[in-house]
Amino acid sequence: MLLRQHPDWRGLPAAVVDRDKPQGELLWVNEHARALRILPGMRYAAGLGVCRALRAGTVPEEDIQSQVAALVRQLSQASPRVEASQEEPGVFWLDADGFEFLYPSLRQWGEGLRRQLRRLGFEAVIAIGFTRFGSYAAARAGRGVQAFESPQQEEAQLRQVPLDRLGLAPRVRDRLAKLGLHTLGAFATLPEGGVRRRFGVEAQKLHQAVRGLEWAPLCPEQLTEPLVRRQLFELPEVDAERLLFLLQSFLSELLPTLAQRHEGIARLQWVLQLEDGSAHEEELSPAQPTRDEAELLSLLRLRFEAIRIESGVVELQLRVHGVAEQAEQSTLFAEAPKRNPEAARRAFAQLRAEFGNEVVQHTRLHEGHLPEAQFAWEVCEELPVARASEVRPIPLIRRIYTPPQALPPRPRHEPDGWLIAGHREGPVEEVHGPFLLSGGWWLRETARTYSYVRTRSGRWLWVYHDRFRRRWMLHGELE
């Protein structure tokens, strides 16, 4: 994933670090780094001591999780049973049982899979073996695609696997190396009790795995696909009411399935294929996951009333995304609050249904000098818990224009005075300022001279002169 972000690093030693610090630990290293004996578990600074060209970066955990999930979906096309390693992201086990009848050989199946992953930008090493650990170890140590002909061949290969290819704790790995043990075969010669005493349970598990004493079944990912219903129209449908009725029938069909899954509807998506070849997509979410058909229908109705469909619909497709139901037991004993957040959520859902998903927003304050950098509008996903706060009287209300409006270029000294906002507003009669704002030199430099000006019409304008754009801008008004 890191190399996909930095393609120029592909020919260099590179590593993923757990944090963006020189003392960050190397989590994964590429082959160039490994060739220089830069290994996982080292500190970045230590790696840099070995090779000054070592590149490193972090990959956020959530990105890894989402990429693993995406790969599981992708790999599911190659095998119905896919297990992603919980301990080592990037390691997957696939059940290849029976594919020898579908493909000329399992190696060819593996090569196809490898090509598929390469198209996604990933280099894969694939080992097709007889045991979970044997194939894992072969994949960690090998290149390309390996397919074992017999369990004996797999075992023989297993014993040759270098210990530093496995995800051993660096301390254990280094100590085994000091003892002159560099392969799994050599490791297996140690007495089991001695291994546990000296290197702990994880090393003991590895020891057992090498000797074939560790077995665990494949635990494939359970993929929950969204439920989909589709309807083709022989004649283009133009009646929204009929479309709504059709969606209602889809919902009625799907709700029992969701009930079986113990899921509520979190999101509805529908696509209208139009006869002019275009597509119209919509989606909405209820206040909280639900199987309440009436509530869902009322939201659908609000949305249908708000949208305009320009031409006839030739196909309607509905996708229903469910999530597991939340236990509501705790609420049974909770004291009823004075406020009713549930009602607020429903109201927001209705607003979103009617005016669009981004219609409910709130402000977040920021520490910035530029007025527009002091706050931001954010889509309100969750209803925040109401908190009482001290209400201070506001002497003036400032209405801020986003973006600021350009004022006509007028000289400051005209016979009729400073007509900053044109003749209609009259000349400026009172000025407060100037107040200077400048900065951002490291990114995009800004230099503004702000003033509060009162025009003859009585309006208090909040204006600034932009030094770089060389013009006056209206940033707001005082009321």
Add this chain to the structure above:
Amino acid sequence: MLAPSYVPLWCKSQYSFLEGASDPAELVEEAHRLGLPALALTDRDGVYGVVRAHVRARELGFPLLLGSQLTLHDGSSLLLLAQDRSGWASLCRLISAGRLRSPKGSSKVGWEEICEHAAGLIALWGGSESALVHPRAPDGVADVLRDAFGDRLYALLARHREAREVALERRLRARAARYGLPLVAGSEVLYHLRRRRALQDVLTCIRHGVSLATAGRRIHPNDERVLHSPEAFALLYQDDPEAVRRSLEVAERCRFSLADIHYRYPSEKLPDGRDSAEHLRTLTLQGARKRYPEGVPFEVSAQLEKELGVIHQLEYDGYFLTMYEIVRECRRRGILAQGRGSAANSAVCYCLDITAVDPVRMGLLFERFLSVERAEPPDIDLDIEHDRREEIIQHVYQKYGRKHAAMVANFIRYRARSAVREVGKVLGIPEVTVDRLARLASPYGGFEDQVLIDAGLDPTQPVNRSLIQLTREIQDVPRHLSIHPGGFLLGHEPVHDLVPIENASMEGRTVIQWDKEDIEDLNLFKVDLLGLGALNVLHRCFDLVREARGVELDLATIPPQDEPTFEMIRAGDTMGTFQIESRAQMAMLPRMKPRNYYDLVIEISIVRPGPISGGMVHPYLRRRQGLEEVSYPHPSLEPVLKRTLGIPIFQEQVMRLAVVAADYTPGEADQLRRDMAAWRQSGRIDRHRDRLISRMVRKGIAREFAEQVFQQILGFGEYGFPESHAASFALIAYATAWLKRHEPEAFLCGLLNAQPMGFYSPSTLISDSKRHGVVLRPIDVRASDWDCTLEPMGARAGAGATTPLAVRMGLRYIKGLHRAQADRLLEARAQACFSSVQDLAARARLDEGMTARLAQAGALAGFAEHRRDALWQSLAVEAPRDARSGQLALDGAEMPARFEGLDPFEQVEWDHLSSSHSCRGHPLSSMRAELQAQGLPDAVQLRQLEHGSEAHYAGLVICRQRPGTAGGVVFMTLEDETGLVNVVLWDRVYQQHKVVAKTESFLGISGSIQSDAGVVHLIAKKLWVPRLSQVPGKARSRDFH
């Protein structure tokens, strides 16, 4: 019409650490350029920068006001300006109180304290941090401040063109009217030019530990914290010219200058009611009788009279008595100490036993040390055994008290690497990238585009351009206060009336807010107590020889003029000795061929950048070897240059030359020396150029020689070495050389126990000793102490002058073993021998990590067949238990495991990994056959090659040097099992192979042999990485720039 002028009363320099962005001198210069009538320097909670500002202001004739912005307990701040000397003392006391009670880097004072110290101070109350603009009215504080300061309390307006200031100013004006405070106009000044604003933003981010992107309102919203011109300031306060005028009134009331400080050295408590001068005379004459038991020579008596007269005239008697007392205390405690530097020019110092060089016999110049014309405090540097210096430092504190003695500060400043790290972080560049960049940057040099390119960054990117620009700007900016290695300021009056004192990070130390240069600029006395590792080595050696052989040795009893010692020195076989062990010194010795003590004095002085860049080395060597006639440019110069064969080598000679050839007075000559030291900064040396050359020519000296002398003076400026200094060092150099020659085991042992010090790593020192036949025994828990020790060879132990000895390596060389752990081990061993690894671990309470380290170092050899067996056993050790719980029991019988023993290469490699040295062999020994198969000679074979022949060589890099005066040439020392090889890389070759040269520790060199007088250099043409079946681990190279 001229704008009404004003005085900036609130200026903070770089010495408000990580806040101000301009040097104090820059602020003064800019204020002067703008035509301002004065400027007030008011750094936060300190006066760190006042001397720099004072010196510049004095040069420009510019009035400077001094004060500080003090932080109160309630988090607010108040500006105080010193009106007079008493006000300055109050300010220093206030800051000292705030600093001493607070953690390092912060300060807090109370309102009551401020009021108690109000005398002589003007208070300016304002600014956004002030209590005067706080929403809650400070009525109580206002009352007490007004009572304490009366009409010296002002309300300070602070405008920076920020919208939020309008409300604050309204509040301030209302309260000032209520409390009856006059208003004075001001603005906070953090930089002298607007273009410094970016640096100020960066410093702010560093202070808060944030990046620019996340700094928010921690950085200022505009660049208005600049030093305004009178016109700009008048415009800023066009609505209140009266407040502007009042800034002049405030400045008028402040008359204090640092020139008002009259410093007196603490007077000694004298026995018999005698005064200092009499006491000093008595002690000196007593000392003279000891130094010259056969009668004090006439010229010595005359010199002593002269010196005592000057000392008394300048009232420096107390200072000499202090130094005498410190040296006496060292002797009383059995600590080796020796004065050096210009003090060695003084016969009084020699007679007081402060120095060990007889200046009269050596013909050293007293004026270099002290002169009436100069009237500057003498500078006596006292070298003390490094390990025991702290004892003497604490003695000084105890004797003079914390109020009268404090250590001199040292400002830690940004250098290239720290600069790129901090600026990179602030600019939001990933830290791992910044780290890579910092490692590629030269530690002392500039920061160029090429560094970014080498790190894989695009120097044209705006963020990277900012990185380059700001990294350059931030270099030399002070980061925080540290402590000078050994400088003390002693004062008759409490030091905190002179300069604030604060806590140092080191426990038990207090430090003043001025550094060495500040002290010198103000002509204050400094006592330098410096730690010297070589004295430590000598002391340890003397103790070892006494214990092992029963022979008493000290600096005075080491036989002088020992021929075998000089023979060894002439051969350049001086690794480990003091001062003459460097690569350059070792290469010079066979050419210089020193035969006596004075030759060593010259040797120490001549291998310096000054004489080298001044072109003095080769003429001197030619004359010494009889290849060139000794001649003098003028007969009058013969007495000055005779001892150095007509070539000026010492700083004193340059001064004398000026006296004799250009009719300088001794005081003028010393001024010349000082101007030489400062020529790069100020160009003051140019004043001497015409005077020197024209006067020399008038005396009949060839202009060519006069010009050459001046060029040599320039070379000396920064790098010249005084003869007195060299004379002191030569004594120690000879003593260490004598020990190396006659007691090599004790010498190595002392050297290893005194590490880290010197030019070479322990591994290199050990290899050298082995080549000299010293027997080394590896670390063994059954025999080793913490330190390395001497063991009698053979079965019979016992002391004797001729007993053959071996060096047993000490536990201190096990990486990661702490002293406390070793002490437990030694204590347990003293009770009973260890029977097994488990027994050792249980009784010494060592965990498996520690026993594993011991196993890897081979220190558990007595308990296992080989080191891997020992390691396997040690890994089974459980967490340490109380020794009383007895032996650890293995739970159940364990199947045995078998491991392969280490091969010779691995043995040496493990030694180096676990203890940074090997007694068993050299990393390259086991590769020799393979190297020879590739046609690569060892160091001995290489030295036998003819001059000019082509050669290829591979060895471990133990030292890299790139002297600033060598025009980019890099000198490397490579080592193998047979010796050292000196390599020279011309700049062109270095640039071609820079990465390999800087990073590889096992290096191949192809080049040509340069052989001269037995000194062999390999002139590199190509660098490469040798390809072998095994690669030695990273050797630790000591790199100097």
